[in-house]
Amino acid sequence: MSFSEDCELKEIQKLEGHTDRVWGLAWNPATGGSSGVPAMLASCSGDKTVRVWQQNSLAGGSFECKAVLDETHTRTVRSCSWSPSGKLLATASFDATTAIWELVGDEFECVSTLEGHENEVKSTSWNATGTLLATCGRDKSVWIWEVMPGNEFDCVSVLQGHTQDVKMVQWHPSMDVLFSCSYDNTIKVWAEDGDSDDWHCVQTLGESNNGHTSTVWALSFNAIGDKMVSCSDDLTVKIWSADIVRMQSGDGTERWKHLCTLAGYHDRTIFSVHWSREGIIASGAADDAIRLFVENKDGLVDGPMYKMLLKKDNSHDMDVNSVQWSSSDKNLLASSSDDGTIKIWELAYEI
């Protein structure tokens, strides 16, 4: 697919309600689009709450706050993620717990609290089938939980290997291979041993293999899962690739290779990257801007492999902490910021 450069990010709506910085965002994957269920977005904040926003079903309408999940976390809620079925929401908090929420009737109920991390939990991620949940935190560890019947979660593995604060965990979009990125500047790839049910680190992407030179804040995969993008305090975005066919036939130990580095585009820390199913990479950074990147199909042999499609300056009044493409509406992007707001953007093409 090629992308027209005659496009712009139009602000559709600004969602207000949080009383502190908004850290994370997650679109409910089972809502919106042709599912018949109005689109749903969760946001989490330094105000210790999670808000669930739902699109008014009338006239493709605006987003409204459907629920405020409070009185469970006692400190900042750093990130949130929906299970693939969209039925459960996991929220990671600085209070050292991860809460699991379920929509029961018309209310979200906290149905489980996962304890074990020594201090701040920073990220959660569900695997593609919704059978495993990963968490990570400041205690340098990554935990894998098995989802059992009756909203029980059993810890199946505690992964040590990072030497610092783990900022984010993310499962591969189709396989049970887990990725984590850290304040120690590395990305680690974790896979299960064929027979022993033991998880271990199969690869470390660090400075010695063209990796980042400062904190890696986030990573995301393209739709197929043969490419990964990462962003860092070193002001670069990096693209990684792996042979998906060998990956699918092997045991998850297929090596990831550095494909290219997008340097010179960002002036301050990049907190978030998200790869859309259509192939557009969005980045959110501490310079208040949102940028979009696409693969460069100009066909020049020495040309860059990725190029910037657009930059939206002052997209927020303060740092942009999260950018997330809608899982159902390909032109919809949500962003969250230190300014306490969430914005819904539409990628509009000029004809």
Added chain:
Amino acid sequence: MAPSLINANPVVYEVKDRRTRISTTVVDEYSVEPIDEQEIFDHIRDIKDPEHPYSLEELKVISEEAVEVDDKKSYVRITFTPTVEHCSMATVIGLCLRVKLMRSLPSRYKVDIRVAPGTHATEAAVNKQLNDKERVAAALENPNLVNMVDECLAPSYD
């Protein structure tokens, strides 16, 4: 026995006179007056050292030269100088500077805080920690640390 101090006998320096700001005869009350180095310095000069009853200015941890401002870009950088190379208080001092500026400056400002090059044994680690806003946010949810910072920021009446 009292806990031993990291720097038991710090050198105390004379402080700069407080300059009265030159009042430009502003006719247009809506004109924007840019924030400058002197104004930022005035915000932070009286922060107390975590260990000693002296201000950061008296200990030469900061000076007006430590402040760089680009008002147009809403950018501030503070470069502070710990009193000793192994000062374990460096991150607390940096945190005090950050909190004070967070409370004093408009939210559009981006603030970088670092130790002066070559003045601290673990300079890179201190700088990284002070500029990781997630760790700063977590630290500021720690009541003990917040008390410590608030004590350093408490106004002194002399």
